[in-house]
Amino acid sequence: MGDNFNMSMDEFLPLRDVVFNTLRKAILTGELKPGERLMEIHLANRLGVSRTPIREAIRKLELEGLVIMIPRRGAEVAQITEKSLKDVLEVRRALDALCVELACDRITEEEEVLLKEACDAFERATTTRDATVIARADVAFHDIIVQATGNQRLIQLINNLSEQMYRYRFEYIKDENRHDSLVNEHRIIYESIVRRDKKKAAETARLHIDNQENSIIRQICLEQQQSAAKKTRSEKEHKTGG
Amino acid sequence: MGDNFNMSMDEFLPLRDVVFNTLRKAILTGELKPGERLMEIHLANRLGVSRTPIREAIRKLELEGLVIMIPRRGAEVAQITEKSLKDVLEVRRALDALCVELACDRITEEEEVLLKEACDAFERATTTRDATVIARADVAFHDIIVQATGNQRLIQLINNLSEQMYRYRFEYIKDENRHDSLVNEHRIIYESIVRRDKKKAAETARLHIDNQENSIIRQICLEQQQSAAKKTRSEKEHKTGG
DNA sequence: CAATTCCTGATTGTATACAAAGTACAATTC
DNA sequence: GAATTGTACTTTGTATACAATCAGGAATTG
Numbered sequence: 001m002g003d004n005f006n007m008s009m010d011e012f013l014p015l016r017d018v019v020f021n022t023l024r025k026a027i028l029t030g031e032l033k034p035g036e037r038l039m040e041i042h043l044a045n046r047l048g049v050s051r052t053p054i055r056e057a058i059r060k061l062e063l064e065g066l067v068i069m070i071p072r073r074g075a076e077v078a079q080i081t082e083k084s085l086k087d088v089l090e091v092r093r094a095l096d097a098l099c100v101e102l103a104c105d106r107i108t109e110e111e112e113v114l115l116k117e118a119c120d121a122f123e124r125a126t127t128t129r130d131a132t133v134i135a136r137a138d139v140a141f142h143d144i145i146v147q148a149t150g151n152q153r154l155i156q157l158i159n160n161l162s163e164q165m166y167r168y169r170f171e172y173i174k175d176e177n178r179h180d181s182l183v184n185e186h187r188i189i190y191e192s193i194v195r196r197d198k199k200k201a202a203e204t205a206r207l208h209i210d211n212q213e214n215s216i217i218r219q220i221c222l223e224q225q226q227s228a229a230k231k232t233r234s235e236k237e238h239k240t241g242g
Numbered sequence: 243m244g245d246n247f248n249m250s251m252d253e254f255l256p257l258r259d260v261v262f263n264t265l266r267k268a269i270l271t272g273e274l275k276p277g278e279r280l281m282e283i284h285l286a287n288r289l290g291v292s293r294t295p296i297r298e299a300i301r302k303l304e305l306e307g308l309v310i311m312i313p314r315r316g317a318e319v320a321q322i323t324e325k326s327l328k329d330v331l332e333v334r335r336a337l338d339a340l341c342v343e344l345a346c347d348r349i350t351e352e353e354e355v356l357l358k359e360a361c362d363a364f365e366r367a368t369t370t371r372d373a374t375v376i377a378r379a380d381v382a383f384h385d386i387i388v389q390a391t392g393n394q395r396l397i398q399l400i401n402n403l404s405e406q407m408y409r410y411r412f413e414y415i416k417d418e419n420r421h422d423s424l425v426n427e428h429r430i431i432y433e434s435i436v437r438r439d440k441k442k443a444a445e446t447a448r449l450h451i452d453n454q455e456n457s458i459i460r461q462i463c464l465e466q467q468q469s470a471a472k473k474t475r476s477e478k479e480h481k482t483g484g
Numbered sequence: 485c486a487a488t489t490c491c492t493g494a495t496t497g498t499a500t501a502c503a504a505a506g507t508a509c510a511a512t513t514c
Numbered sequence: 515g516a517a518t519t520g521t522a523c524t525t526t527g528t529a530t531a532c533a534a535t536c537a538g539g540a541a542t543t544g
Contacts, residue, residue: 014313014527016301039495050529052294055497059258059301065398071256072535074496087395091337099334151330157399199243256497281525292499297527314505316526 015049020057022047027066027077028036028166064160073076080167082220086213088164093209095158096142097202100189102149104196111148112194118144119190126179141186149154158174165216172215181211255293262299264289269308269319270408280309280317284322306402324462326454329407335451338384338443339398342431344391346438353438354388358388361432368421376415383428387435407458414457423453 023043026032031056038058040051058075061067067075107115118141125137146158172178185208194200256288267284268274280300282293300317303309307366309317349357360383388400414420427450434443 016527041495043527050531051496052297052528056298056301059298063302063305072496073537084395087393090393091340091396091399094336094340095375097334098333151329151332153326153403154333157333161395237313258497283525286499293526294498294500314526315507 001161015053015054015087019043019047019049019053020060021216022058023057023061024064024066024163026161027061030167031194032077033230034077034079036077038077040074065164066148080164080220082217085165085168085216085220088161089209089213089216092158092161094153096205096209098156099146099149099203100193100205101198102151102154103193104201105200106150107145107148107193111144115141115144115190115193122186123183126183129176131173134179135169138173138182145189145206165215168216168219171219172212175215178211179214180206185211245346247329257295258298261285261289261295262302265299265303266306266308266405268465269303270405272409274319276319276321278319280319282316297323301396307406312473314423322406324459325406327410327458327462329405331451331455331458334400334403335427337403337446338447338451341391341400342435342443342447343394343395344393345387345435346440346443348392349387349390349435353386355384355389357386357435361428363413364428365425368425371418373415376421377411380415380424388445394413407454410461413461417457418455420453427453428429 021034023038032038040054040058043054044051058067062069062075066078068078069075118137122134122137122141125134128134146155149155185204188204189201189208192198192204243429247320265274265280265328274280285296286293300309304311308318308320310320311317360379364376364383367376370376388397391397427446430446431443431450434440434446438457
Protein backbone atom coordinates (compact mmCIF):
# COMPACT_ATOMS: atom_id res chain seq x y z
CA MET A 1 0.00 0.00 0.00
CA GLY A 2 1.11 3.61 -0.47
CA ASP A 3 3.35 4.02 2.52
CA ASN A 4 3.73 7.76 2.20
CA PHE A 5 1.02 10.33 1.76
CA ASN A 6 2.34 13.06 -0.50
CA MET A 7 2.89 15.40 2.40
CA SER A 8 4.49 18.58 1.22
CA MET A 9 2.23 21.42 -0.02
CA ASP A 10 3.11 24.87 1.25
CA GLU A 11 6.24 24.54 3.30
CA PHE A 12 5.59 27.65 5.35
CA LEU A 13 2.16 26.60 6.65
CA PRO A 14 1.98 25.41 10.26
CA LEU A 15 2.45 21.67 10.42
CA ARG A 16 -1.11 21.21 11.71
CA ASP A 17 -2.48 22.69 8.50
CA VAL A 18 -0.20 20.60 6.33
CA VAL A 19 -1.32 17.52 8.24
CA PHE A 20 -4.95 18.62 8.04
CA ASN A 21 -4.78 19.03 4.26
CA THR A 22 -2.91 15.78 3.86
CA LEU A 23 -5.33 13.74 5.94
CA ARG A 24 -8.38 15.36 4.39
CA LYS A 25 -7.16 14.60 0.91
CA ALA A 26 -6.36 11.04 1.94
CA ILE A 27 -9.89 10.60 3.27
CA LEU A 28 -11.60 12.23 0.30
CA THR A 29 -9.66 10.22 -2.26
CA GLY A 30 -10.39 7.03 -0.36
CA GLU A 31 -6.76 6.40 0.56
CA LEU A 32 -8.00 6.31 4.12
CA LYS A 33 -11.15 4.22 4.11
CA PRO A 34 -14.34 4.67 6.13
CA GLY A 35 -14.04 2.98 9.50
CA GLU A 36 -10.23 3.06 9.42
CA ARG A 37 -8.71 4.20 12.68
CA LEU A 38 -6.47 7.24 12.80
CA MET A 39 -3.84 6.40 15.38
CA GLU A 40 -1.81 9.36 16.44
CA ILE A 41 1.61 7.81 16.98
CA HIS A 42 1.31 5.85 13.78
CA LEU A 43 0.37 8.91 11.74
CA ALA A 44 3.03 10.98 13.50
CA ASN A 45 5.74 8.50 12.53
CA ARG A 46 4.41 8.19 9.02
CA LEU A 47 4.31 11.95 8.44
CA GLY A 48 7.47 12.65 10.38
CA VAL A 49 5.96 15.03 12.95
CA SER A 50 4.95 14.77 16.59
CA ARG A 51 1.51 13.95 17.90
CA THR A 52 0.56 17.56 18.59
CA PRO A 53 -0.03 18.73 15.00
CA ILE A 54 -1.73 15.41 14.25
CA ARG A 55 -4.16 15.92 17.09
CA GLU A 56 -4.92 19.50 16.10
CA ALA A 57 -5.56 18.42 12.52
CA ILE A 58 -7.91 15.71 13.76
CA ARG A 59 -9.88 18.28 15.75
CA LYS A 60 -10.60 20.14 12.52
CA LEU A 61 -11.48 16.98 10.63
CA GLU A 62 -13.82 16.15 13.50
CA LEU A 63 -15.70 19.43 13.16
CA GLU A 64 -15.83 19.00 9.39
CA GLY A 65 -17.50 15.63 9.91
CA LEU A 66 -14.86 13.65 8.04
CA VAL A 67 -13.83 11.72 11.14
CA ILE A 68 -15.76 10.74 14.22
CA MET A 69 -14.34 10.60 17.72
CA ILE A 70 -14.86 7.63 19.96
CA PRO A 71 -14.02 8.53 23.56
CA ARG A 72 -10.74 7.02 24.73
CA ARG A 73 -10.44 5.21 21.44
CA GLY A 74 -9.55 8.06 19.12
CA ALA A 75 -10.63 9.05 15.66
CA GLU A 76 -11.80 6.98 12.75
CA VAL A 77 -12.82 7.92 9.22
CA ALA A 78 -16.55 8.64 9.12
CA GLN A 79 -18.79 6.18 7.35
CA ILE A 80 -20.74 7.53 4.42
CA THR A 81 -24.24 6.11 4.47
CA GLU A 82 -26.95 6.49 1.90
CA LYS A 83 -28.86 8.63 4.40
CA SER A 84 -25.95 10.97 5.06
CA LEU A 85 -25.41 11.41 1.34
CA LYS A 86 -29.06 12.11 0.70
CA ASP A 87 -28.94 14.68 3.48
CA VAL A 88 -25.96 16.38 1.88
CA LEU A 89 -27.56 16.40 -1.55
CA GLU A 90 -30.81 17.76 -0.18
CA VAL A 91 -28.94 20.75 1.19
CA ARG A 92 -26.89 21.14 -1.94
CA ARG A 93 -30.01 21.20 -4.07
CA ALA A 94 -31.19 24.25 -2.19
CA LEU A 95 -27.80 25.93 -2.12
CA ASP A 96 -27.00 25.30 -5.78
CA ALA A 97 -30.36 26.81 -6.68
CA LEU A 98 -29.49 29.79 -4.50
CA CYS A 99 -26.15 30.06 -6.27
CA VAL A 100 -27.57 30.37 -9.75
CA GLU A 101 -30.22 32.82 -8.56
CA LEU A 102 -27.60 35.03 -6.96
CA ALA A 103 -25.43 34.65 -10.02
CA CYS A 104 -28.28 36.07 -12.12
CA ASP A 105 -28.14 39.21 -10.00
CA ARG A 106 -24.42 39.59 -9.56
CA ILE A 107 -22.46 37.99 -12.35
CA THR A 108 -20.06 40.37 -14.09
CA GLU A 109 -19.54 40.62 -17.82
CA GLU A 110 -16.10 39.04 -17.49
CA GLU A 111 -17.56 36.13 -15.54
CA GLU A 112 -20.25 35.69 -18.17
CA VAL A 113 -17.54 35.30 -20.78
CA LEU A 114 -15.67 32.83 -18.57
CA LEU A 115 -18.87 30.91 -17.98
CA LYS A 116 -19.54 30.61 -21.68
CA GLU A 117 -16.00 29.38 -22.23
CA ALA A 118 -16.33 26.87 -19.39
CA CYS A 119 -19.63 25.70 -20.82
CA ASP A 120 -18.07 25.11 -24.24
CA ALA A 121 -14.98 23.54 -22.66
CA PHE A 122 -17.19 21.08 -20.81
CA GLU A 123 -18.92 20.06 -24.02
CA ARG A 124 -15.53 19.47 -25.67
CA ALA A 125 -14.34 17.59 -22.58
CA THR A 126 -17.17 15.06 -22.85
CA THR A 127 -15.90 14.07 -26.29
CA THR A 128 -12.54 13.04 -24.80
CA ARG A 129 -14.24 10.36 -22.69
CA ASP A 130 -11.55 10.95 -20.08
CA ALA A 131 -13.36 11.09 -16.72
CA THR A 132 -10.64 13.19 -15.10
CA VAL A 133 -10.80 15.80 -17.84
CA ILE A 134 -14.59 15.87 -17.75
CA ALA A 135 -14.72 16.11 -13.96
CA ARG A 136 -12.27 19.00 -13.99
CA ALA A 137 -14.28 20.86 -16.62
CA ASP A 138 -17.43 20.26 -14.62
CA VAL A 139 -15.88 21.67 -11.45
CA ALA A 140 -14.55 24.68 -13.38
CA PHE A 141 -18.01 25.50 -14.71
CA HIS A 142 -19.71 25.33 -11.35
CA ASP A 143 -16.86 27.18 -9.65
CA ILE A 144 -17.47 30.24 -11.79
CA ILE A 145 -21.12 30.32 -10.77
CA VAL A 146 -20.36 29.85 -7.10
CA GLN A 147 -17.71 32.57 -7.17
CA ALA A 148 -20.08 34.89 -9.00
CA THR A 149 -22.38 34.93 -5.97
CA GLY A 150 -19.76 36.87 -4.04
CA ASN A 151 -21.07 35.26 -0.86
CA GLN A 152 -18.06 33.94 1.05
CA ARG A 153 -20.10 31.87 3.44
CA LEU A 154 -21.99 30.24 0.60
CA ILE A 155 -18.76 29.53 -1.26
CA GLN A 156 -17.31 27.89 1.82
CA LEU A 157 -20.41 25.77 2.46
CA ILE A 158 -20.69 24.58 -1.13
CA ASN A 159 -17.04 23.61 -1.18
CA ASN A 160 -17.41 21.68 2.05
CA LEU A 161 -20.54 19.86 0.89
CA SER A 162 -18.94 19.07 -2.45
CA GLU A 163 -15.99 17.52 -0.68
CA GLN A 164 -18.24 15.10 1.13
CA MET A 165 -19.08 13.58 -2.24
CA TYR A 166 -15.61 13.78 -3.73
CA ARG A 167 -15.29 10.03 -3.78
CA TYR A 168 -18.39 9.67 -5.92
CA ARG A 169 -17.69 12.54 -8.24
CA PHE A 170 -16.60 10.19 -11.01
CA GLU A 171 -19.58 7.92 -10.84
CA TYR A 172 -22.01 10.25 -12.54
CA ILE A 173 -19.30 11.43 -14.91
CA LYS A 174 -18.42 7.98 -16.14
CA ASP A 175 -21.92 7.19 -17.36
CA GLU A 176 -21.63 8.23 -20.99
CA ASN A 177 -25.35 8.00 -21.58
CA ARG A 178 -25.78 11.02 -19.37
CA HIS A 179 -23.21 13.20 -21.09
CA ASP A 180 -25.70 14.75 -23.47
CA SER A 181 -28.07 15.72 -20.69
CA LEU A 182 -25.19 17.07 -18.60
CA VAL A 183 -24.02 19.26 -21.46
CA ASN A 184 -27.58 20.31 -22.06
CA GLU A 185 -28.20 21.23 -18.43
CA HIS A 186 -25.01 23.27 -18.31
CA ARG A 187 -26.06 25.12 -21.40
CA ILE A 188 -29.52 25.85 -20.05
CA ILE A 189 -28.03 27.10 -16.79
CA TYR A 190 -25.62 29.32 -18.66
CA GLU A 191 -28.29 30.75 -20.91
CA SER A 192 -30.71 31.29 -18.03
CA ILE A 193 -28.10 33.22 -16.10
CA VAL A 194 -27.33 35.38 -19.11
CA ARG A 195 -31.07 36.04 -19.56
CA ARG A 196 -31.39 36.65 -15.79
CA ASP A 197 -34.06 33.98 -15.72
CA LYS A 198 -33.74 32.95 -12.08
CA LYS A 199 -36.63 30.54 -12.14
CA LYS A 200 -35.39 28.49 -15.05
CA ALA A 201 -31.80 28.56 -13.78
CA ALA A 202 -32.77 27.36 -10.32
CA GLU A 203 -35.05 24.69 -11.69
CA THR A 204 -32.30 23.32 -13.91
CA ALA A 205 -29.74 23.46 -11.10
CA ARG A 206 -32.06 21.30 -8.99
CA LEU A 207 -32.54 18.88 -11.84
CA HIS A 208 -28.78 18.73 -12.22
CA ILE A 209 -28.41 17.65 -8.59
CA ASP A 210 -31.25 15.14 -8.94
CA ASN A 211 -29.38 13.43 -11.74
CA GLN A 212 -26.21 13.30 -9.72
CA GLU A 213 -28.12 11.93 -6.78
CA ASN A 214 -29.50 9.06 -8.81
CA SER A 215 -26.07 8.09 -10.10
CA ILE A 216 -24.37 8.35 -6.77
CA ILE A 217 -27.00 6.61 -4.71
CA ARG A 218 -27.00 3.73 -7.17
CA GLN A 219 -23.24 3.51 -6.74
CA ILE A 220 -23.49 3.60 -2.94
CA CYS A 221 -26.02 0.79 -2.92
CA LEU A 222 -23.74 -1.27 -5.10
CA GLU A 223 -20.79 -0.70 -2.81
CA GLN A 224 -22.78 -1.59 0.26
CA GLN A 225 -24.03 -4.78 -1.35
CA GLN A 226 -20.50 -5.67 -2.28
CA SER A 227 -19.11 -4.99 1.17
CA ALA A 228 -21.99 -6.94 2.71
CA ALA A 229 -21.27 -9.87 0.40
CA LYS A 230 -17.58 -9.65 1.22
CA LYS A 231 -18.39 -9.63 4.91
CA THR A 232 -20.53 -12.76 4.77
CA ARG A 233 -17.89 -14.42 2.62
CA SER A 234 -15.14 -13.71 5.13
CA GLU A 235 -17.40 -14.77 7.97
CA LYS A 236 -17.97 -18.06 6.22
CA GLU A 237 -14.23 -18.50 5.73
CA HIS A 238 -13.69 -17.71 9.36
CA LYS A 239 -16.15 -20.37 10.40
CA THR A 240 -14.71 -23.05 8.13
CA GLY A 241 -11.17 -21.95 8.96
CA GLY A 242 -11.76 -22.05 12.76
CA MET B 243 -15.01 42.06 34.60
CA GLY B 244 -16.16 38.45 34.96
CA ASP B 245 -12.86 36.87 35.83
CA ASN B 246 -14.05 33.31 35.47
CA PHE B 247 -16.02 31.82 32.64
CA ASN B 248 -18.55 29.39 34.04
CA MET B 249 -16.50 26.40 33.06
CA SER B 250 -18.08 23.25 34.29
CA MET B 251 -20.71 21.55 32.09
CA ASP B 252 -20.36 17.81 31.72
CA GLU B 253 -17.50 16.72 33.91
CA PHE B 254 -16.84 13.56 31.94
CA LEU B 255 -16.30 15.26 28.57
CA PRO B 256 -12.70 15.62 27.38
CA LEU B 257 -11.28 18.91 28.55
CA ARG B 258 -10.91 20.13 24.98
CA ASP B 259 -14.67 19.88 24.50
CA VAL B 260 -15.39 21.62 27.78
CA VAL B 261 -13.00 24.38 26.77
CA PHE B 262 -14.51 24.50 23.28
CA ASN B 263 -18.02 24.92 24.62
CA THR B 264 -16.89 27.44 27.19
CA LEU B 265 -15.02 29.61 24.71
CA ARG B 266 -17.75 29.37 22.10
CA LYS B 267 -20.36 30.48 24.55
CA ALA B 268 -18.12 33.31 25.70
CA ILE B 269 -17.72 34.49 22.11
CA LEU B 270 -21.39 34.14 21.20
CA THR B 271 -22.60 35.99 24.27
CA GLY B 272 -20.09 38.76 23.65
CA GLU B 273 -18.09 38.05 26.80
CA LEU B 274 -15.14 37.72 24.47
CA LYS B 275 -15.36 40.62 22.05
CA PRO B 276 -14.50 40.73 18.34
CA GLY B 277 -10.82 41.45 17.85
CA GLU B 278 -9.93 40.25 21.35
CA ARG B 279 -6.89 38.01 21.40
CA LEU B 280 -7.12 34.48 22.74
CA MET B 281 -3.80 33.89 24.47
CA GLU B 282 -3.18 30.30 25.30
CA ILE B 283 -1.30 30.57 28.58
CA HIS B 284 -3.70 33.18 29.83
CA LEU B 285 -6.74 31.07 29.00
CA ALA B 286 -5.05 27.97 30.37
CA ASN B 287 -4.45 29.65 33.73
CA ARG B 288 -7.92 31.12 33.77
CA LEU B 289 -9.61 27.79 33.07
CA GLY B 290 -7.19 25.76 35.16
CA VAL B 291 -6.01 23.46 32.38
CA SER B 292 -2.89 23.15 30.27
CA ARG B 293 -2.35 24.68 26.87
CA THR B 294 -3.08 21.48 24.97
CA PRO B 295 -6.87 21.39 25.38
CA ILE B 296 -6.99 25.15 24.81
CA ARG B 297 -5.19 24.77 21.50
CA GLU B 298 -7.41 21.91 20.36
CA ALA B 299 -10.51 23.90 21.21
CA ILE B 300 -9.18 26.85 19.25
CA ARG B 301 -8.67 24.63 16.20
CA LYS B 302 -12.38 23.84 16.22
CA LEU B 303 -13.38 27.44 16.76
CA GLU B 304 -11.12 28.31 13.85
CA LEU B 305 -12.93 25.93 11.50
CA GLU B 306 -16.27 27.19 12.76
CA GLY B 307 -15.23 30.71 11.79
CA LEU B 308 -15.64 32.13 15.28
CA VAL B 309 -11.94 32.93 15.60
CA ILE B 310 -9.34 33.74 13.00
CA MET B 311 -5.73 32.65 13.17
CA ILE B 312 -2.92 35.10 12.58
CA PRO B 313 0.33 33.22 11.92
CA ARG B 314 2.74 33.38 14.83
CA ARG B 315 0.37 35.68 16.64
CA GLY B 316 -2.37 33.30 17.62
CA ALA B 317 -6.14 33.46 17.59
CA GLU B 318 -8.49 36.36 17.94
CA VAL B 319 -12.27 36.57 18.00
CA ALA B 320 -13.57 37.07 14.45
CA GLN B 321 -15.03 40.42 13.53
CA ILE B 322 -18.62 40.41 12.39
CA THR B 323 -19.06 42.77 9.48
CA GLU B 324 -22.27 43.81 7.79
CA LYS B 325 -21.15 41.88 4.73
CA SER B 326 -20.47 38.65 6.64
CA LEU B 327 -23.85 38.89 8.32
CA LYS B 328 -25.65 39.51 5.05
CA ASP B 329 -23.86 36.48 3.64
CA VAL B 330 -25.02 34.34 6.55
CA LEU B 331 -28.59 35.56 6.28
CA GLU B 332 -28.66 34.98 2.55
CA VAL B 333 -27.81 31.35 3.13
CA ARG B 334 -30.21 31.05 6.02
CA ARG B 335 -33.02 32.41 3.90
CA ALA B 336 -32.56 29.51 1.51
CA LEU B 337 -32.07 26.90 4.22
CA ASP B 338 -34.98 28.04 6.37
CA ALA B 339 -37.21 27.87 3.31
CA LEU B 340 -35.89 24.36 2.68
CA CYS B 341 -36.64 23.48 6.29
CA VAL B 342 -40.30 24.38 6.16
CA GLU B 343 -40.72 22.65 2.80
CA LEU B 344 -39.18 19.46 4.15
CA ALA B 345 -41.24 19.81 7.30
CA CYS B 346 -44.38 19.82 5.12
CA ASP B 347 -43.36 16.41 3.83
CA ARG B 348 -42.04 14.82 6.99
CA ILE B 349 -43.56 16.32 10.10
CA THR B 350 -45.17 13.76 12.38
CA GLU B 351 -48.48 14.19 14.13
CA GLU B 352 -46.75 14.54 17.50
CA GLU B 353 -44.52 17.25 16.09
CA GLU B 354 -47.52 19.05 14.67
CA VAL B 355 -49.01 19.16 18.15
CA LEU B 356 -45.71 20.41 19.59
CA LEU B 357 -45.49 23.04 16.88
CA LYS B 358 -48.95 24.32 17.65
CA GLU B 359 -48.09 24.51 21.34
CA ALA B 360 -44.83 26.31 20.56
CA CYS B 361 -46.71 28.72 18.31
CA ASP B 362 -49.18 29.55 21.06
CA ALA B 363 -46.41 29.72 23.66
CA PHE B 364 -44.60 32.27 21.52
CA GLU B 365 -47.69 34.43 21.30
CA ARG B 366 -48.06 34.34 25.09
CA ALA B 367 -44.33 35.04 25.48
CA THR B 368 -44.60 38.30 23.53
CA THR B 369 -47.06 39.60 26.10
CA THR B 370 -44.45 39.22 28.87
CA ARG B 371 -42.20 41.76 27.15
CA ASP B 372 -39.25 39.82 28.55
CA ALA B 373 -36.75 39.52 25.67
CA THR B 374 -35.16 36.39 27.13
CA VAL B 375 -38.48 34.60 27.41
CA ILE B 376 -39.50 35.67 23.91
CA ALA B 377 -36.17 34.65 22.40
CA ARG B 378 -36.39 31.25 24.02
CA ALA B 379 -39.91 30.69 22.74
CA ASP B 380 -38.80 31.77 19.27
CA VAL B 381 -35.91 29.30 19.26
CA ALA B 382 -38.20 26.52 20.52
CA PHE B 383 -40.65 27.09 17.67
CA HIS B 384 -38.02 27.02 14.97
CA ASP B 385 -36.23 24.08 16.56
CA ILE B 386 -39.27 21.88 16.11
CA ILE B 387 -39.41 22.69 12.41
CA VAL B 388 -35.71 22.10 11.91
CA GLN B 389 -35.85 18.79 13.75
CA ALA B 390 -38.90 17.75 11.74
CA THR B 391 -36.79 17.77 8.57
CA GLY B 392 -34.90 14.74 9.85
CA ASN B 393 -31.89 15.94 7.89
CA GLN B 394 -28.91 15.82 10.23
CA ARG B 395 -26.66 17.85 7.99
CA LEU B 396 -29.29 20.55 7.61
CA ILE B 397 -29.87 20.63 11.36
CA GLN B 398 -26.16 21.05 11.97
CA LEU B 399 -25.80 23.81 9.37
CA ILE B 400 -28.79 25.78 10.62
CA ASN B 401 -27.53 25.59 14.18
CA ASN B 402 -24.11 26.80 13.14
CA LEU B 403 -25.47 29.68 11.09
CA SER B 404 -27.85 30.67 13.88
CA GLU B 405 -24.95 30.83 16.28
CA GLN B 406 -23.18 33.36 14.13
CA MET B 407 -26.03 35.76 14.84
CA TYR B 408 -26.51 34.86 18.47
CA ARG B 409 -25.30 38.25 19.62
CA TYR B 410 -27.98 40.00 17.59
CA ARG B 411 -30.78 37.65 18.38
CA PHE B 412 -32.23 40.09 20.90
CA GLU B 413 -32.24 43.06 18.61
CA TYR B 414 -35.16 42.00 16.50
CA ILE B 415 -36.91 40.61 19.56
CA LYS B 416 -36.71 43.82 21.54
CA ASP B 417 -38.57 45.87 18.95
CA GLU B 418 -42.12 45.59 20.27
CA ASN B 419 -43.63 47.06 17.14
CA ARG B 420 -42.66 43.92 15.33
CA HIS B 421 -44.15 41.48 17.81
CA ASP B 422 -47.49 41.30 16.04
CA SER B 423 -45.93 40.53 12.69
CA LEU B 424 -43.62 37.93 14.31
CA VAL B 425 -46.57 36.17 15.91
CA ASN B 426 -48.44 36.41 12.65
CA GLU B 427 -45.60 34.94 10.62
CA HIS B 428 -45.20 32.05 13.03
CA ARG B 429 -48.87 31.33 12.78
CA ILE B 430 -48.85 31.41 8.99
CA ILE B 431 -45.83 29.09 8.92
CA TYR B 432 -47.54 26.70 11.31
CA GLU B 433 -50.77 26.66 9.36
CA SER B 434 -48.99 26.29 6.03
CA ILE B 435 -47.09 23.28 7.31
CA VAL B 436 -50.27 21.69 8.60
CA ARG B 437 -51.94 22.32 5.23
CA ARG B 438 -48.78 21.01 3.48
CA ASP B 439 -48.66 24.30 1.59
CA LYS B 440 -44.94 24.36 0.80
CA LYS B 441 -45.08 27.48 -1.30
CA LYS B 442 -46.74 29.65 1.31
CA ALA B 443 -44.60 28.21 4.11
CA ALA B 444 -41.35 28.87 2.25
CA GLU B 445 -42.44 32.35 1.24
CA THR B 446 -43.27 33.26 4.83
CA ALA B 447 -40.03 31.75 6.13
CA ARG B 448 -38.11 33.99 3.74
CA LEU B 449 -40.11 37.01 4.82
CA HIS B 450 -39.34 36.08 8.42
CA ILE B 451 -35.60 36.21 7.70
CA ASP B 452 -35.96 39.45 5.78
CA ASN B 453 -37.49 41.10 8.82
CA GLN B 454 -34.71 39.82 11.05
CA GLU B 455 -32.16 41.03 8.55
CA ASN B 456 -33.53 44.54 8.62
CA SER B 457 -33.45 44.71 12.40
CA ILE B 458 -30.02 43.22 12.73
CA ILE B 459 -28.36 45.19 9.97
CA ARG B 460 -29.73 48.40 11.44
CA GLN B 461 -28.21 47.39 14.77
CA ILE B 462 -24.85 46.53 13.19
CA CYS B 463 -24.68 49.89 11.46
CA LEU B 464 -25.41 51.62 14.74
CA GLU B 465 -22.67 49.69 16.51
CA GLN B 466 -20.16 50.45 13.80
CA GLN B 467 -21.01 54.13 13.87
CA GLN B 468 -20.59 54.11 17.62
CA SER B 469 -17.26 52.30 17.54
CA ALA B 470 -16.07 54.61 14.77
CA ALA B 471 -17.07 57.62 16.84
CA LYS B 472 -15.35 56.15 19.87
CA LYS B 473 -12.22 55.57 17.84
CA THR B 474 -11.99 59.13 16.55
CA ARG B 475 -12.70 60.37 20.06
CA SER B 476 -9.88 58.33 21.56
CA GLU B 477 -7.58 59.35 18.73
CA LYS B 478 -8.32 62.98 19.50
CA GLU B 479 -7.61 62.37 23.17
CA HIS B 480 -4.39 60.65 22.24
CA LYS B 481 -3.29 63.63 20.18
CA THR B 482 -4.11 66.21 22.82
CA GLY B 483 -2.73 63.94 25.54
CA GLY B 484 0.61 63.38 23.71
C1' DC C 485 -14.62 -26.84 29.24
C1' DA C 486 -16.67 -22.20 30.22
C1' DA C 487 -16.46 -18.10 32.68
C1' DT C 488 -14.17 -14.77 35.20
C1' DT C 489 -10.42 -12.17 36.84
C1' DC C 490 -6.20 -10.10 36.49
C1' DC C 491 -2.37 -8.49 34.07
C1' DT C 492 0.08 -6.47 30.21
C1' DG C 493 0.49 -3.72 26.30
C1' DA C 494 -1.24 -0.14 23.61
C1' DT C 495 -3.52 4.25 22.95
C1' DT C 496 -5.54 8.37 24.12
C1' DG C 497 -5.78 12.59 27.29
C1' DT C 498 -3.16 16.04 29.53
C1' DA C 499 0.82 18.61 31.01
C1' DT C 500 5.17 20.51 30.42
C1' DA C 501 9.59 21.55 28.21
C1' DC C 502 12.07 23.54 24.48
C1' DA C 503 12.66 26.10 20.04
C1' DA C 504 11.46 29.74 16.88
C1' DA C 505 9.58 33.96 15.83
C1' DG C 506 7.70 38.21 16.52
C1' DT C 507 6.92 42.60 19.25
C1' DA C 508 7.99 46.40 22.03
C1' DC C 509 11.03 49.28 24.03
C1' DA C 510 15.45 51.27 24.93
C1' DA C 511 19.91 52.69 23.42
C1' DT C 512 22.64 54.53 19.94
C1' DT C 513 23.73 57.06 15.91
C1' DC C 514 23.05 60.49 12.37
C1' DG D 515 15.01 65.02 17.63
C1' DA D 516 14.10 61.11 14.36
C1' DA D 517 15.38 56.79 12.71
C1' DT D 518 17.49 52.52 13.25
C1' DT D 519 19.32 48.70 15.47
C1' DG D 520 19.71 45.54 19.27
C1' DT D 521 17.96 43.11 23.09
C1' DA D 522 14.77 41.21 26.26
C1' DC D 523 10.30 39.42 26.72
C1' DT D 524 6.12 37.42 25.15
C1' DT D 525 3.74 34.12 22.58
C1' DT D 526 3.15 30.61 19.47
C1' DG D 527 4.72 26.06 17.28
C1' DT D 528 6.41 21.54 18.19
C1' DA D 529 8.05 17.64 20.77
C1' DT D 530 8.03 14.69 24.54
C1' DA D 531 6.91 12.89 29.10
C1' DC D 532 3.48 11.22 32.25
C1' DA D 533 -1.23 9.61 33.67
C1' DA D 534 -5.54 7.39 32.84
C1' DT D 535 -8.11 4.19 30.40
C1' DC D 536 -9.18 0.49 27.49
C1' DA D 537 -8.69 -3.97 24.87
C1' DG D 538 -7.16 -8.48 24.62
C1' DG D 539 -5.21 -12.51 26.28
C1' DA D 540 -3.48 -15.69 29.84
C1' DA D 541 -4.25 -17.87 34.00
C1' DT D 542 -7.22 -19.48 37.42
C1' DT D 543 -11.39 -21.39 39.25
C1' DG D 544 -15.92 -23.42 39.15
